[in-house]
Amino acid sequence: MPLPGFSPRNLPGGTLLFEGVSRLTPSIRLVLAGVFGVLAIRLLGLQGRKHLELKLLAEAQQISSLQAIQPRRPILDTNQNILALDIPANDLYVHPCLFRLPPEQVATLLAPILDLPDTYILKRFQESPTGIRLCDQLTTQQSLQIQRLWLDGLELLHHPRRLYPHRGSMANVLGYVDMEQQGQAGLEMTHQEDLAQESYSLSCWTDGRGQFLGKHFTDSILFQDEASLQLTLDLNLQESVAYQVECALQKFQAKRISAIVLEAHTGAIRCMVSAPTYDPNHYQRFPVERFRTWATTDILEPGSTFKPINLAIALETEAIATTDRIEDRGRIKIAGEDILNVGVSPEAAPGPTHYLTPAEILKRSSNVGMVQMMQRLPPSLYHDWFRRLGLGVPIGLTEDFPHPSVDSVIKPRDEFCNHPIEPAAASFGQGLAMTPLKLLQLTATLANGGYLVIPHVTAGLLPTIDQKEPGSLAGSQDYSQALYFGHLPIPSQELGWTNCEALPNHARPRQRVFSPQTTRAVLNMLEEVVLDPQATGSRCFLPGYGIGGKTGTAQKASQKGGYQEGAVVTSFVGIYPIHAPKFVTLVMIDEPQGPYSFASNTAADLTQRILAEIIHLTQAPPMYPRVNLLEREEP
Known part of the structure; x- marks a missing residue:
């Protein structure tokens, strides 16, 4: 509403301004109408035809792309x-x-x-x-x-x-x-x-x-x-064993050492140590050969540590009985080749004849006794048992590690059956080869009642512990899901599992290869190998605890054929506790030097230290009255 008495003419110079505006009003109106018309047309064009283009251009100027790097x-x-x-x-x-x-x-x-x-x-x-x-x-x-x-x-x-x-x-x-x-x-x-x-x-x-x-x-x-990614490894055990292995590497002046602890019933690896090792934080400073997990890749002859497996085969096929006595003269000739017991010289006169039980053959680690025992099996049946145990099968043993196409090598069936020296050599662990992990898997069949379990080190991809529902780590956890991770009992046909295709290899139904009667008989014999002060495994004895095991000293095969002179691999497979086995262990020492050239004073000694660490960490009480090794009654 205009103020009373207000008029543009009343302003200073207002009369001229009003008159000028009045004279230009038609022109201004045309110009303004044209300007507004152009702006309206332009605005309609921008909002209609170029709306999306301009929106994208504005967002490109106002929105930046940030690359989010996800950690492993x-x-x-x-x-x-x-x-x-x-x-x-x-x-x-x-x-x-x-x-x-x-x-x-x-x-x-x-x-x-x-x-x-x-x-x-x-x-x-x-x-x-x-x-x-x-x-x-x-x-x-x-x-x-x-x-x-x-x-x-x-x-x-x-x-x-x-x-x-x-x-x-x-x-x-x-x-x-x-x-x-x-x-x-x-x-x-x-x-x-x-x-x-x-x-x-x-x-x-x-x-x-x-x-x-x-x-x-x-x-x-x-x-x-x-x-x-959760593993089955136990850090405390791994570091304790790693220290023991490093000390043994220096003491024995060995080329390398591997030590593995495996749960007998599940195949979960609780410890896997190799020496010499490297620092993965500064891997560039170390030679490439240290990067291999040689316990899962290198194929070696097992030697006498394979004798318990052969003994189980002979008992399972009823080729022998635990009370049988087998002739042992210290040497035997097979296809023109002399096979000798350890400590018998090729030039020495024939020694006295002994008639040994299977248990005594294991305690003395008699090569001749093993040859005589396995000769009771037809070579074709013997070779079939190798296949049944997964030897020479063209697949890797475990999916957790880079592995070769095979984890074991045996002679072709025709060669094995037509050349008597082949089954004779295999009876004491030569003429066939396998990875250390494969040997441990076969030893686990004796400890778990006769089942082939798949060794594994991964439990699966799991959420962090604060993401789990309350009670998910205890008994309220779904049993079917727990089986997937392998550190709990493995499913088998007797539990009603018939379709396990979705499960990883280590969690699928287990294959039984030996009867419980056979494995119990072999376990009793392996305990004697440790308990007897004169046996090869007596250095693994721990007062008050039931331990079984077997030594092995094998010659190293040469790339040119035959064996390397003076080069041996000593090993020891251990089972603890022997009457209700939970763990199986393997120690393998490549080329120990000097006086340390036998498994009895190298691998058995290191195994004793590893088992002592397991007993300490699990706080297991003694099973027997405490008896010192030197106080045991001599045979």
């Missing part, structure tokens, strides 16, 4: 101890063409942070004007120190670093990850797909300066996959 999943032991995990790290790239300071001064500033000589850094600057990868996987502290220098030409790129807190004690099992986050050995390689998480791009709104805004973030950034 951690690896845990059976008690949720961390064995491997990713930690924040950065790679340092330098662009000398962008330096504002002299290169010499930049090198001097970087040298103490990177712990590198400034001369080396300066030399690297000369490689290229831009894009020089100067240092990999810098720690968070180093990255902060570099950022605080405020130097042009330095670029830090986020690159997670794989950390192995326990270094060499777990290296032969875990393997390592290279700079491209690819597993190159052990579980890191065989479980690459399970451990590596796919990276994704995250769209984020930014302001005019390019700073990220807390707007329209997707919910995915708040939640991460916290699943971990």
Whole structure:
């Protein structure tokens, strides 16, 4: 509403202004109408035809794409101890063409942070004007120190670093990850797909300066996959055994040593140690041959540690009985070849004849007795039993480790049946070969009542413990799911399991190869091998505890044929506790030197120390009255 008395004419100069506007009004109206018409047409065009194009252009200017690098999943032991995990790290790239300071001064500033000589850094600057990868996987502290220098030409790129807190004690099992986050050995390689998480791009709104805004973030950034690869290994046992193995490596001056502890009824590997080992945090500093898990890849002749398996075959086929007596003269000639007992010289006169029971043959580790025993089996039946035990089968034993196409080698059926020396040599563990893990699997059949179990070291991809429902680690856990992970009883046909195709190999129904009567008879004999002070396994005796086992000393095969002179592999398979077996162990020592050339004073001694660690960790009470080895009655 106009003010009373107000008129444009009353303003200073208002009369002229009003008159000018009045004269230009038609022209102004036309111009304004034209302008508004053009704007309206333009606006309709922008909103109609170019709406989507302009929207995408605006979003491209306001929304930035952020590459979210997903860390590899951690690896845990059976008690949720961390064995491997990713930690924040950065790679340092330098662009000398962008330096504002002299290169010499930049090198001097970087040298103490990177712990590198400034001369080396300066030399690297000369490689290229831009894009020089100067240092990999810098720690968070180093990255902060570099950022605080405020130097042009330095670029830090986020690159997670794989950390192995326990270094060499777990290296032969875990393997390592290279700079491209690819597993190159052990579980890191065989479980690459399970451990590596796919990276994704995250769209984020930014302001005019390019700073990220807390707007329209997707919910995915708040939640991460916290699943971990859980193993059956026990960290405490692994580190204790690793220390014992390193001491034995120095004492025996051996080429290498492997020690494995396996649960007899499930096949879960509780400990797997190799020496010499390496530090997976700095794998570049070690020779390539240390990266192999040779207990699962190298095929060796088992020697006398295979005799209990042969004895079980003979008892199962009723070729012998536990009360039979077998002639042993210390030597025997087969197809023109002399086979001797340990300690018998080829030039010595024939010794006295002994008639030994199967138990005495094991205690003395008699080669001649084993040959005479296995000659009671037809060679064709003997070879069929090798196949039944999985020997010479063209498949890998376990999916957890890189493995060759076979884990054992036996002679072809025709050669084995038509040449008497072949079954004779096989009777005391030569002329056939297998990986140490395969030998341990066969020994486990004697400890678990006759079942072939699949050795394994992975329990599965499991959530972290705080994600589990209450009681999921106790008896309320679903039994069918527990079977999948292998560290609980394995399903079998007698439990009603008929369709287990979805289960991994180690959790499928077990195959029975020996009867409980046969395995119990062999276990009793193996206990005597340790209890008898004159037996080869007496060094494994522990007062108050029931232990069974068998020594083995085998010649090493030469690549040129025959055997290497003076090179042996000593081994010992142990079973504890002998009357209700839970664990089977294997110690294999490659080329021990000096006086340590027999399993009785190398592998048996180390096995005793390993079993003592198991007893200590499980706090198992003694089973028998405490009797010292020297106080036992002589035979």
